[in-house]
Amino acid sequence: MAQTVADTLVGVLERIGVKQIFALIGDSLNPLADSPRSSSIDWIGVRHEEGAALVASGQAKLTGRLAVCAGAAGPGSTHLVAGLYEAARDHAPVLVLSGNMPRKMQGVDYVQTTNPDLLFRDVSLYTESINSPEQAPAVIHHAIAAAYAGRGVARLTLPLDVILAGTNGDVASMDTLRPRPEIAASAEDVARIASRIDAAGSVLIMCGAGCHGAATELRALSDRLKAPLIHSVKGQDIMPYDDPHWMGGVGMIGYGLLIGAHRNAARRIGSVCHDRSRKSRLGARRGKIASRRPSHCS
Numbered sequence: 001m002a003q004t005v006a007d008t009l010v011g012v013l014e015r016i017g018v019k020q021i022f023a024l025i026g027d028s029l030n031p032l033a034d035s036p037r038s039s040s041i042d043w044i045g046v047r048h049e050e051g052a053a054l055v056a057s058g059q060a061k062l063t064g065r066l067a068v069c070a071g072a073a074g075p076g077s078t079h080l081v082a083g084l085y086e087a088a089r090d091h092a093p094v095l096v097l098s099g100n101m102p103r104k105m106q107g108v109d110y111v112q113t114t115n116p117d118l119l120f121r122d123v124s125l126y127t128e129s130i131n132s133p134e135q136a137p138a139v140i141h142h143a144i145a146a147a148y149a150g151r152g153v154a155r156l157t158l159p160l161d162v163i164l165a166g167t168n169g170d171v172a173s174m175d176t177l178r179p180r181p182e183i184a185a186s187a188e189d190v191a192r193i194a195s196r197i198d199a200a201g202s203v204l205i206m207c208g209a210g211c212h213g214a215a216t217e218l219r220a221l222s223d224r225l226k227a228p229l230i231h232s233v234k235g236q237d238i239m240p241y242d243d244p245h246w247m248g249g250v251g252m253i254g255y256g257l258l259i260g261a262h263r264n265a266a267r268r269i270g271s272v273c274h275d276r277s278r279k280s281r282l283g284a285r286r287g288k289i290a291s292r293r294p295s296h297c298s
Contacts, residue, residue, distance in 0.1 A: 005136045006163040009097075009156075010035035012140055012171045016178070018068055020044045020059070021097075022052035026072020028099030031163045049076055053083025053096070060092035064179050066147055070097035073160075077116050084123045084153050090209075090234060091151035093179070095143060096120070102161040103131070116157045125150040129157035133167035144177045151180070203227035209234035219245050 003011075009032070013021070022044045025033055036043045046052045049071040056067035071077040077098040087094040098116045100106075106113075120127045126146035130136045139156065147154035185193075197203055203225045207218060215238055222229050222245040229245045231238060239246050 003167060004031060004035070004163060005130065005133050005165055005167050006031040006035045006158075007038075008136060008167055008169070008171070009140055009158075009163070010039050010041060012144070012174070012177075013066075013068060013095075014039045014041055015174060016066065016144065018066060021068045021070055022046055022055045023070035023097075024049050024052060024072070024076060026076045026099060028073040028076075028101065028158075028160045029070055029097075031160070032070065032097060032099070032158065049079035050083040053080045053094070054086055056094045057083065057087035057090065057092050060087060060094050061090055064093075066093045066095055066144060066177075068095045068097065070099070072099040073101055074111075074114055078114060078119060081119065081123060084120075088123045088153050093147040093151055094153050095147055096124070096153060096155035098155060098157045100129070100157050100159045103159050106159075116155070120153075120155045123153055124155045125152040126154040127157075128155075129159070130162050131159070133162060133165040134169065136162070136167055137169040137171045141171050141173065141177065148177065148179055197225065205229050206232060207235045207238055208232040211235055211238050215239040219243070 018041055020042045021032075021036065023029060023033070024046050033043055044052075044055075046055065049069075052069040052071065056069035060067040069080065069083075071080045077100075080096060080098070084094065084096060086092075098120075100116060101110050101113065117127050117129060126143050128139050128143065130139050143154040143156050146152075205218070205222065205225070205227050207229055209232070211218060212235075218229055218239070221227070228247045229239075230247050231249050233249065236249055241248070
């Protein structure tokens with residue numbers, strides 16, 4: 001039997017290591033749901049499409065690899081949006097597959113009609129419709145590459161008649177569809193940062209999501225520099241809250257007890273806010289929610 005566009009899409013996902021597709025089945029997704037039967041990918045049914053988006057977001061954040069969710073035409077796709085903001089704001093690579101009406105039914109007030117490309121524009125790095133079998137391989141490649149390159153949401157609209165259609169095309173440059181490589185600081189950058197820390201009278205270390213898996217190293221750095229550790233919003237689970245090095249979070253979503261902890265630390269190691277202090281951010285983005293200055297600092 002000829003390979004369909006749905007088969008091509010599932011085949012690409014299998015080759016790049018996707019293990020599950022999280023979705024709530026609907027008529028417009030039937031061809032897509034059939035294709036995993038001949039692959040190693042599991043179709044995981046959910047009770048609500050928002051749950052599919054949240055599960056995919058969590059999987060992508062934990063593994064760093066592409067996760068996939070899907071919703072049928074109309075409300076099946078609109079329900080995905082709320083959950084996808086989790087992936088978008090936390091920079092998790094997620095591919096969203098939206099079922100849609102056959103092309104001949106578009107523009108004629110067909111049942112459950114939406115404009116998914118417009119609907120998903122705010123939450124997606126890339127959103128596009130596959131309008132022909134010939135177009136499918138290139139668009140599939142662009143979507144997956146965008147999710148990995150930008151670490152966010154990429155979305156494809158899949159008209160029912162298109163994903164049922166046969167295709168002989170194959171997705172090129174598969175080796176490029178992978179997570180971004182880790183980038184290490186140069187020796188010059190490390191030396192410059194070390195000199196600034198040495199020149200500071202006291203040091204406060206803010207830890208972000210990039211510090212996951214480095215709790216042992218953070219404790220050693222904290223001991224060596226006599227520097228307390230605080231966290232950004234996405235760094236709150238780096239180490240246990242009862243760790244003596246760990247002083248909590250700051251910013252709009254921080255908590256009041258940390259202000260007293262900052263003051264205690266200031267008395268131990270010198271003011272964390274005077275001219276010769278240094279706040280070091282490790283693996284954290286600069287932003288008012290993640291790293292707004294505590295209110296007791298002038």
